[in-house]
Amino acid sequence: MKHLTLFLLSLLLATLSFGQSMLGLFDQSTDIGTCQNKGFASYSPANQTYTIGGSGVNMWGNTDQFHYLWTTLQGDFILRAEVSFHGYGVDPHRKAGWIIKNDLLPHTKHVNASLHGDGLTSLQYRPTDTGDTQEIVSTDSHPQVIQLERRGNTFLVSTARFGEPFTTVRLDEMVMDQEVYVGLYVCSHNSDIVETATFRNVRIVKPAPASLVPYQDYLGSRLELMDVATGHREIIYESAHSIQAPNWTPDGEKLVFNSKGRLYTYELASKQIEVLNTGFATRNNNDHVLTFDGSLIGISHHNDADQGNSTIYYLPTTGSDTPTQVTQSGRGASYLHGWSPDKQKILFTGDRNGQYDIYEVEVLSGKEKQLTNQKTLDDGSEYSPDGRYIFFNSVRTGTMQLWRMDAKGKNQTQLTYDEYNDWFPHISPDMQWIVFISFPKGIDPNDHPFYQHCLLRIIPYEGGKPRVIGYLYGGQGTINVPSWSPDSKKIAFVSNSSN
Secondary structure (H helix, E strand, O other): OHHHHHHHHHHHHHHHHOOOOOOOOOOEEEEEOOOOOOOEEEEEOOOOEEEEEEOOOOEEOOEEOEEEEEEEEEOOEEEEEEEEEOOOOOOOOOEEEEEEEOOOOOOOOEEEEEEEOOOOEEEEEEOOOOOOOEEEEOOOOOOOEEEEEEEOOEEEEEEEOOOOOOEEEEEOOOOOOOEEEEEEEEEOOOOOOOEEEEEEEEEEEOOOOOOOOOOOOOOEEEEEEEEOOOOOEEEEEEEOOOOEEEEEOOOOOEEEEEEOOEEEEEEOOOOOEEEEOOOOOOOEOOOOEEOOOOOEEEEEEEEHHHOOEEEEEEEEOOOOOOOEEOOOOOOOOEEEEEEOOOOOEEEEEEEEOOEEEEEEEEOOOOOEEEOOOOOOOEEEEEEOOOOOEEEEEEOOOOOOEEEEEEOOOOOOEEOOOOOOEEEEEEEOOOOOEEEEEEEOOOOOOOOOOOOEEEEEEEEEOOOOOOEEEEEEEEOOOOOOOOOEOOOOOEEEEEEEEOO
8 A cells, every 4th residue: 555655645746836926837926028017917816817917129130028937958858828909909919928038138149939910920039148139930920839848959830720720930050048037928018008918838847858758658647627618728737747547426526537447536516536445456556437427437448457458347336346247358458449329349459360350349248349340450449429320530542531430330331530649439428429538640550659749639429520629749558548527528647748
């Protein structure tokens, strides 16, 4: 129990430390340069948003004036936020965004992700102290989402209108200090007034180092809730450990996630975290799924008696010392993904006959039925709430895309077609939407790796053009399991950052 006690203590300390600052993620706010009107910054813990008011003549030439909400970082990082100006403003060149500085002086080197009031979007930078500011103009206009990323001496500004993919501009060979100031800013471009902007879904991410070994080394985790209609996100818990795959219980009261082979419950009202007793099954991966009525939970435990292969069990959601085995040992690895609405069958991805296909297994008898038969990978299967269809992802057409088939495996139909690699379709309880995670086009389509720039996207239940609802750094473990709230208004997921 020692390691369990230490784990719970770390959870408590992380929870207590999160949100202690009066300025949220940031240390202080200050006017940079001589601003005629004093700026301000405030943080709302209730909705995790920041409001900044800034004056200043300009951020251009060889000196700057603006209001800065800042913290300090070392090494590589990703800064992301959604910004909205208040009102129409006085000057069309008012600016808001992220800025990286070596110090707090107005004339020194910087890199700046800049959104102007008239919609102009650019990567602005001052290459030398007291030098003139230069810029790389983006083709994007009037974005709401602004991301500034540092990779050594390379800086990338990615922007999007909310719901659309990013447009990116890049600056190479810009030497900044290893230790820098980073933060949000507002400049009115008019010394007589203070312009104001609000920033939501603000994230500071420390990405994985190149030396990270997947499934051996892990980053920390942020458990988040998202309002699907608005895209507004709330971090409800942060951990230095890897936590993965939150389920939402049908009563709406708890989340279930896995960490270090065990399952935990998170009570939303009290924020209390407790171990879910799974008896001997203490090597559980992130393929855990609740029945539609919430009475049972299926788990994928790596069974020592079966050469460490993933084996499917189930138990009451209240916990049990003796989970019931479903898939037979010696058949190959079995990765759980979905329950039938009547609790009689389980869907899983099975390693059978040298390939991974989708199977259903009868819970009581263990009898398996193969539903797909492809040399390429089929995965992520889930029943619709009415039991008529099975949704899944398949790489059979070259990239990983979403598919649908009848519950008996017939009429397999592709639903998504674009350049992303789409995984884990999850159906809303009201059967209106399908949410899924999209990995970048550069990855192996057979893989859903850790620690990538990913998108959470949504399509109507009947299919249609995907729409982005979340921009995040995550991947494996982000949304592997059904994660909808019972009222179909929110989803739970995990994003990642090192500490």
